[in-house]
Structure formats: C-alpha cells, structure tokens
Amino acid sequence: MTFWLIQALNGISYGMLLFLLASGLSLIFGVMKILNLTHGSFYLLGGYFGLVVLQETGSFILAVLGASLAIALIGIVIERFFLRRFHLQQLPQVLVTFGFLFIFSDIATVIWGANPQTMPRPELFAGSLQFAGFYYPTYRLFIIGFGLCVAAFLWWLQDGTRVGAMLRASVDNEEIARALGINVSLLFTLVFGLGAFLAALGGVMGGPILGVYPGADFEVLLLGFVVVIIGGLGSLKGALFGGLVVGLLDNFGKVFFPELALFTIFAPMALILAIRPAGLFGRE
Amino acid sequence: MRAADANSSVKSRGIAALFILTVLVLAVLPDLLSTYYLGLVIEILIFALFAMSLDLLIGYTGMASLGHAAYFGVAAYAVGLLAIKLHWSVWSALPAALIIVAAVATLFGLLALRTRGSYFLMITLALSQVAWGIAFGWRSLTGGDDGLPNLPRPELAAHWSLAGDRPFYFFILLLEGAGVLLLTRLATSPFGFALRGIRESETRMQALGYDVWRYKFAAFIVAAVFAGLAGALYAYYNRFVSPDYLGVFRSAEVLLMVILGGAGTLIGPAIGAAVIVLLENLVSAYTERWLIVIGTIYILVALFAPNGIIGFIRDFRARRAKS
Amino acid sequence: MSALSVTDISRNFEGVQALANVSFEVAPGERRLIIGPNGAGKTTLFNILAGSYAASSGRVALFGRDITHLPAYARARLGLSRTFQITNLFFRLTVLENVLLALQAGNTTASPVLRLLRQDRALLAQADALLARWELSEHAGHAAQDISYGQQRQLDILLAMAVAPKVLLLDEPTAGLSAAEVPRVKAILRSLARDTTVLMIEHDMDVAFELADRITVLHQGRLLAEGNVEAIRNNPQVTEIYLGSD
Numbered sequence: 001m002t003f004w005l006i007q008a009l010n011g012i013s014y015g016m017l018l019f020l021l022a023s024g025l026s027l028i029f030g031v032m033k034i035l036n037l038t039h040g041s042f043y044l045l046g047g048y049f050g051l052v053v054l055q056e057t058g059s060f061i062l063a064v065l066g067a068s069l070a071i072a073l074i075g076i077v078i079e080r081f082f083l084r085r086f087h088l089q090q091l092p093q094v095l096v097t098f099g100f101l102f103i104f105s106d107i108a109t110v111i112w113g114a115n116p117q118t119m120p121r122p123e124l125f126a127g128s129l130q131f132a133g134f135y136y137p138t139y140r141l142f143i144i145g146f147g148l149c150v151a152a153f154l155w156w157l158q159d160g161t162r163v164g165a166m167l168r169a170s171v172d173n174e175e176i177a178r179a180l181g182i183n184v185s186l187l188f189t190l191v192f193g194l195g196a197f198l199a200a201l202g203g204v205m206g207g208p209i210l211g212v213y214p215g216a217d218f219e220v221l222l223l224g225f226v227v228v229i230i231g232g233l234g235s236l237k238g239a240l241f242g243g244l245v246v247g248l249l250d251n252f253g254k255v256f257f258p259e260l261a262l263f264t265i266f267a268p269m270a271l272i273l274a275i276r277p278a279g280l281f282g283r284e
Numbered sequence: 285m286r287a288a289d290a291n292s293s294v295k296s297r298g299i300a301a302l303f304i305l306t307v308l309v310l311a312v313l314p315d316l317l318s319t320y321y322l323g324l325v326i327e328i329l330i331f332a333l334f335a336m337s338l339d340l341l342i343g344y345t346g347m348a349s350l351g352h353a354a355y356f357g358v359a360a361y362a363v364g365l366l367a368i369k370l371h372w373s374v375w376s377a378l379p380a381a382l383i384i385v386a387a388v389a390t391l392f393g394l395l396a397l398r399t400r401g402s403y404f405l406m407i408t409l410a411l412s413q414v415a416w417g418i419a420f421g422w423r424s425l426t427g428g429d430d431g432l433p434n435l436p437r438p439e440l441a442a443h444w445s446l447a448g449d450r451p452f453y454f455f456i457l458l459l460e461g462a463g464v465l466l467l468t469r470l471a472t473s474p475f476g477f478a479l480r481g482i483r484e485s486e487t488r489m490q491a492l493g494y495d496v497w498r499y500k501f502a503a504f505i506v507a508a509v510f511a512g513l514a515g516a517l518y519a520y521y522n523r524f525v526s527p528d529y530l531g532v533f534r535s536a537e538v539l540l541m542v543i544l545g546g547a548g549t550l551i552g553p554a555i556g557a558a559v560i561v562l563l564e565n566l567v568s569a570y571t572e573r574w575l576i577v578i579g580t581i582y583i584l585v586a587l588f589a590p591n592g593i594i595g596f597i598r599d600f601r602a603r604r605a606k607s
Numbered sequence: 608m609s610a611l612s613v614t615d616i617s618r619n620f621e622g623v624q625a626l627a628n629v630s631f632e633v634a635p636g637e638r639r640l641i642i643g644p645n646g647a648g649k650t651t652l653f654n655i656l657a658g659s660y661a662a663s664s665g666r667v668a669l670f671g672r673d674i675t676h677l678p679a680y681a682r683a684r685l686g687l688s689r690t691f692q693i694t695n696l697f698f699r700l701t702v703l704e705n706v707l708l709a710l711q712a713g714n715t716t717a718s719p720v721l722r723l724l725r726q727d728r729a730l731l732a733q734a735d736a737l738l739a740r741w742e743l744s745e746h747a748g749h750a751a752q753d754i755s756y757g758q759q760r761q762l763d764i765l766l767a768m769a770v771a772p773k774v775l776l777l778d779e780p781t782a783g784l785s786a787a788e789v790p791r792v793k794a795i796l797r798s799l800a801r802d803t804t805v806l807m808i809e810h811d812m813d814v815a816f817e818l819a820d821r822i823t824v825l826h827q828g829r830l831l832a833e834g835n836v837e838a839i840r841n842n843p844q845v846t847e848i849y850l851g852s853d
Binding site for chain 2: 029033035082086089090091092093094095096098099100101102103105106107110218222225226228229233258259260262263266269270273274277278
C-alpha cells in the first residue's frame with residue numbers, strides 16, 4: 001500500500017512539472033497556432049539559469065523568478081524577430097523552432113558540459129513529512145501544491161480576467177479580435193513569453209528532483225507532446241489531465257517495465273488517437 | 285499546343301542527356317576519388333534518396349512528417365539484426381527489412397493519418413521516438429546505446445564479396461539508382477499527380493471521386509519504404525547501427541534537406557542532401573559545434589530561402605526573363 | 608425512379624437548426640432550382656447531399672440507392688458531382704492540370720494499377736477540347752491562382768462537369784462572373800444533355816427561371832414551397848419572403 005502511495009505521489013509530482021511545460025505549449029498553440037519545438041530548450045535553459053542564480057544568490061525564490069523571467073525574455077525575442085513574420089506558415093515555424101532547439105542544446109553543452117548537474121532543494125522543503133506511517137519528501141508535495149496553484153491562476157487568467165477574454169476571442173477568431181480593437185500583436189508576444197515562462201518554471205522546479213542534464217530538452221518536449229496529444233492542444237484542462245496521466249504512466253512504467261518505459265506512455269496515446277484524434281479535451 | 289510539345293520534348297531530351305551524363309560521372313568516380321571522397325559520394329547518394337522519399341510526403345502530398353527517420357532506422361536495425369544475429373544474406377535481409385518497414389509504416393500511418401496539421405507533426409515525431417525508445421531501451425536485442433557493431437559488408441554470392449570500396453560503391457549506386465528512378469516515376473505518374481492535387485485541395489479531390497485517405501496512406505507507406513531502403517544501405521555502408529539512426533535529429537536533418545533543396549521538386553531535396561552532407565564534413569573538420577551551425581542554417585533557410593535552392597533558381601530565372 | 612430523393616433531412620449546428628425535415632424528389636434529367644433567402648439552408652443542403660456534412664437525421668438516395676452514409680468520394684464515383692460556393696481549385700497547379708485531375712478521376716479505361724502509373728494521352732486531348740469550349744485555352748499553362756476570379760468560377764464548374772456526372776449540384780454558377788461571361792456559362796448549362804440531372808442554387812433570377820423546370824423554396828431551414836416556375840412566381844408566400852424582399 002505504502003509503495004503504491006509513494007509511487008503515485010511521485011507520478012503526480014512529475015505530472016505537475018509536465019503540466020507546467022505542456023500548459024505553455026498548449027497556450028502558445030491555442031492562441032498562435034505555433035507548434036513550438038523550442039519549448040524543450042526553455043525548460044532546460046530554465047533549469048540551468050536557475051542553477052546559476054541559486055549558486056550566486058543562494059535564494060531559491062530568486063532562482064525560480066529570475067530564470068523564468070530571463071527565459072520569458074528569450075521567448076519574446078524569438079517571437080518578435082523570428083516567428084512573427086511566419087504567422088500561420090507551418091514549415092518555416094518548424095524550421096525556426098527546430099533551429100533554436102539545436103542551437104540552445106549545443107550552447108548548453110558548451111557552457112555546462114555533458115555531465116548532469118544537481119540542484120539542492122530549498123531549505124524550507126528540504127526535509128520529509130511523516131504521515132500514514134511513512135516518510136515522503138516535502139519538496140515533492142510542494143511541487144504538487146505549486147502546480148495546482150499555477151493551474152488555478154491560469155484558470156482565473158483565462159476565465160476571470162479581461163486578458164483572458166481577449167485570449168479567448170483571439171483563439172476563436174483572430175480577425176474579429178482585431179476588429180474589436182484587441183492588440184493581437186502584443187497579445188501574441190505576451191502569450192509566447194508566458195508560455196516560455198511556464199516551461200522554465202517547470203525546469204527550475206524540477207531541478208531538485210530530476211537534476212539538470214543535456215538531452216532533457218528533447219525528453220520533455222516529447223513528453224509535452226504526448227501530454228497535449230492526450231489532453232488536446234489548446235486546452236488547459238487537457239494539459240492538467242494529460243500531465244497527470246503521463247506523469248503517473250511514466251513513473252509506474254519505469255518501475256514495472258524499465259526496458260520498455262516509453263511504451264507505457266505511447267500505448268495509451270495511440271489508443272486515444274484512435275478514439276479521439278483531437279485529444280480528450282481538444283476541439284476538432 | 286504544338287509549341288509546348290516541342291518545348292517539352294527539348295526539355296525531356298535535356299533531362300535525358302543530363303541523366304546519362306550523371307550516370308557516366310558516377311561510374312568513373314571510383315577511379316578519380318580517394319576512399320574518403322568516395323565515401324562522401326555514397327553518403328550523398330543515400331541521403332538524397334532519403335530526402336526524396338520525404339519529399340513525396342511534404343512536397344507532393346503536403347503532409348509534413350517530423351519522424352521520417354523512424355523508417356530509415358527501422359530498416360537499418362532490421363538488416364543489422366538479420367545479418368548479425370541470423371546471418372541472413374543481403375538478398376534476404378534487404379527485402380525482409382523493407383517488408384518490416386512497410387508493416388511499421390502501416391501501423392504508424394493508421395494512427396498518424398487520423399490527424400492533420402500540427403497534430404500530424406507531433407504524432408509523427410512521437411511515433412518515431414517510440415522506435416527510438418525501443419532501440420535505446422531494449423539492450424538485449426539492440427545493444428542499446430552501443431548499437432549493433434560489426435555488420436558485415438554484403439556478399440552477393442559465395443566468394444563474391446563487396447568488402448572492397450569499388451564493388452561496394454557500385455552495389456550502392458545500382459540500388460540507389462533503381463530507387464531514385466522508381467520514386468521519380470511514381471512521383472510523375474497519375475498517382476503522384478493525384479498526391480499534388482491532395483496537397484492543393486483535399487475537398488475538391490473528394491468531390492471528384494478520389495479516395496483521399498487511401499492515397500495518403502499509400503504515399504505514407506511508399507515514402508517509408510524508400511526511406512527504409514536508404515537506411516538499410518546506410519547500415520551496410522557504416523557497418524554499424526545505433527539509436528541515432530532513428531533519432532529526432534535525423535528526422536529534423538532530412539526535413540532540412542528537403543526544404544533547403546526545394547520541396548516538391550525531388551531533385552531539390554537531393555541537392556539539399558548533398559549540401560548538408562558536404563557541409564557537415566567540412567564543418568566537422570574545424571569545430572565540434574555542428575548543432576549550432578546546423579541550427580543556424582535552419583533559421584537562415586526559413587528566413588531567406590523558404591522555397592529552397594530550386595525555388596531560388598526559379599525566381600532568379602523568372603526575374604531575368606522579365607527584365 | 609427519382610434521380611435524387613431526399614427524405615426528412617435535418618441538420619443541427621450546435622443547437623441551431625439549419626435544416627428541418629426537408630423532403631423532395633428530383634426526376635432524372637430535371638433542372639431543379641433551389642432558392643431561399645440567406646440562411647435558408649441551401650448550401651447546407653448541398654453539403655449534405657454531396658457528403659461534406661452528415662445529416663443529423665434523414666435519408667438521401669441517388670437513383671434509388673441509399674447514399675446517406677457514403678463518404679463524399681464514393682458519392683462522386685456514383686455520379687454525384689458538385690461545384691463549391693467558395694471557389695475550390697488546385698490553385699498552384701496549372702489550369703490544364705486542374706482539368707486533367709478531374710478527367711483522371713473518371714478515367715476507367717486502364718486497370719487500376721496501370722491507371723495509377725500511366726498517363727493517358729487521350730485525356731490530354733479531352734482536356735484541350737474542354738478548355739477550348741470554356742475559352743480558357745490561352746490560360747492552360749497558367750497557375751489557377753493567377754487567372755481572373757470569373758475564370759476561376761468557370762473552372763470550378765468545368766471541373767464538376769468534366770467527370771461526366773449523372774447528377775450535378777451547382778452552387779451559384781453565375782456569381783462573380785463578369786457580364787460578358789454570364790451568357791457563355793448560361794449557354795453551356797443550357798446545352799448540357801438531359802441525361803444529366805441538375806440541382807442549382809442561384810440568385811440571378813433571370814438565369815434561374817430560364818433554366819429551371821421546377822423550383823424548391825427553402826426558408827429558415829424548412830421547405831416552404833415546390834412547383835414549376837409559374838406556380839412559384841405566383842405563390843404569395845414566396846413573393847412575401849423572397850421575391851418581395853429583393
């Protein structure tokens with residue numbers, strides 16, 4: 001029983017990181033119709049930037065905020081100067097975002113080397129919590145709580161604010177949104193920045209439990225895809241549900257079928273594709 | 285109409301002449317080039333076929349696959365495993381590999397073709413990563429990260445080995461040539477014509493009575509089989525197979541070759557393949573940072589040559605014709 | 608037997624009733640005009656007949672054969688052809704290639720495999736003749752996106768007619784044509800042999816009344832009236848909702 005509970009919590013906390021990543025991917029796609037392959041880099045660079053800030057300042061909060069904001073800025077630059085001109089042109093978008101994925105991957109290797117880096121947990125959550133007769137690391141519980149808070153914030157942003165209303169209008173019909181006087185151009189830039197911010201957030205938050213290592217960019221990009229394929233591109237609900245499903249599947253898959261770990265994620269993905277090609281919460 | 289006929293016959297005669305010239309040059313190359321440069325030519329031939337096979341999907345049918353290396357790699361692993369573990373000859377291993385690739389493409393195609401647009405991009409990439417995951421994770425079969433070393437060069441018959449550079453080059457040239465001819469024939473046939481129609485308007489094709497799904501499915505499998513031929517030959521050439529063969533980098537690289545050369549032209553992607561292979565060899569002599577270089581090329585191509593080298597030449601000619 | 612028989616067709620779009628219990632029969636060789644104000648459901652009806660949308664309920668039969676659940680391409684193969692309200696061409700292919708694709712679809716002379724691999728030279732002659740008839744020969748080598756809008760509209764009709772359909776659905780065949788082009792299209796439609804049944808949505812009443820045998824009037828998704836040209840002209844309900852408002 002304890003085993004199952006611990007593994008489930010591991011899966012859920014990992015799922016929350018995937019949610020952070022996938023919500024950005026999904027948001028960017030939903031509003032701008034861009035499949036952002038650089039998203040994995042935002043996650044990885046977020047982790048490395050966080051590490052640097054943490055080493056310099058010793059503050060975990062500063063690491064999280066500083067790294068995520070820096071990545072958001074990088075995202076904004078990419079959107080403004082490279083993606084803006086390819087609005088709704090799929091192949092050039094793929095080329096540009098692939099290009100940055102490779103460039104950032106190589107730059108990260110140059111700066112931080114090929115070995116995995118570890119990130120210490122913030123002191124406040126360094127210990128373990130005892131409940132129901134077993135110990136569980138507080139930091140993982142913190143991730144779960146944090147992920148839920150971000151989800152709640154995004155929901156509020158989407159459904160309860162003026163910005164959210166503009167977003168929904170742009171998703172439904174860009175031309176009408178423009179006609180209503182919404183500054184779609186600015187909105188796109190902000191959305192891309194927010195998406196990058198969320199990915200970086202996942203990278204820094206995940207650092208203490210997963211480490212920061214070369215190749216993580218490609219790894220999480222792929223998992224992010226699976227999350228949005230299962231949940232549906234452009235759906236916040238889908239990103240949360242998909243994130244949790246993939247987090248749990250990945251965790252239990254690695255425990256029970258270590259040789260075929262990816263399979264435990266892809267088999268359900270294939271199943272959902274066969275039944276609902278647009279994902280569980282996606283729109284046709 | 286008559287003028288157009290005359291024009292096209294001049295054009296087709298020109299193409300025939302070019303083709304014969306190419307064959308002649310390729311035939312004498314082993315006498316002119318050192319082993320290293322001959323190897324480069326072989327790589328170019330292999331990646332040209334690989335890129336052309338992807339062009340059938342991207343340029344002709346309008347389906348951008350981000351996981352085309354899956355088929356390249358599956359065939360490479362298939363010949364590798366059959367030759368090393370079961371000691372199959374090239375005559376049985378190569379056809380078997382192509383059948384295996386066709387089977388994998390059938391399965392992947394059934395899934396991927398349920399979607400379109402960005403979902404299709406994601407699914408094809410994700411499915412290719414499944415293949416990569418198996419190659420990487422199933423160590424007892426595939427050797428995992430270490431790959432399959434010591435793949436023997438094929439023997440055409442007892443005591444007729446292709447271990448030497450020259451015979452092996454001609455073996456590759458022959459199969460490549462056959463593959464390229466077949467693919468070109470297919471692309472210019474009514475089948476390839478229908479694929480171009482699908483690229484332009486699926487709804488109109490349906491209204492005319494074309495079973496669009498079936499055409500796309502067939503194109504998906506055909507493209508995979510030709511990618512598989514390229515992959516199997518690459519395995520024989522390198523005498524080694526590793527998970528890199530079906531990784532996302534390979535898929536992205538072949539995509540770049542197609543667009544850099546000019547999607548929808550077949551010859552363009554072959555040129556794109558030559559450029560990338562040569563560039564990679566040139567750059568790797570100076571720096572280890574190939575990823576930064578090629579990443580920059582991706583962005584430059586998107587910014588400055590979205591229609592590729594062939595498109596560039598066409599625009600240039602059109603402008604000159606006008607002035 | 609009716610060429611086309613529509614029974615109790617309904618269609619909802621997210622709660623909005625676009626068509627409600629529409630039934631009618633079209634006799635072989637008939638020219639049937641479908642009219643109705645904007646939003647009457649005319650194009651929705653065409654899309655359901657052609658198989659682009661599924662009906663929420665009801666049945667469609669082509670020469671007695673139930674086609675309700677057939678996909679669009681299968682209906683096309685049974686001889687049901689259509690034009691599009693929003694011009695739908697192979698825009699980056701040449702005009703000639705557009706026509707060849709249409710002819711190739713109906714080409715049944717060779718075995719299926721050969722048909723996939725071998726270009727039929729007879730099709731080229733057929734395409735040339737069609738282009739000459741529609742006065743598009745000089746544009747044969749131009750990309751479809753580069754010809755005028757009126758020419759694109761005509762090419763759209765040409766493609767639908769090139770497959771030698773048994774039943775032809777024309778969605779506003781003269782909309783967007785120049786004054787000079789309308790008579791040619793009218794003449795071509797008039798000369799269409801009677802073994803083709805025609806259903807036509809048309810706003811130009813001169814064209815419509817001249818070609819039509821019978822008229823079906825839709826209003827707010829329902830069938831309002833049906834009859835010959837005289838009967839519809841004199842129908843006070845129709846005059847009120849449609850002709851009067853124009």
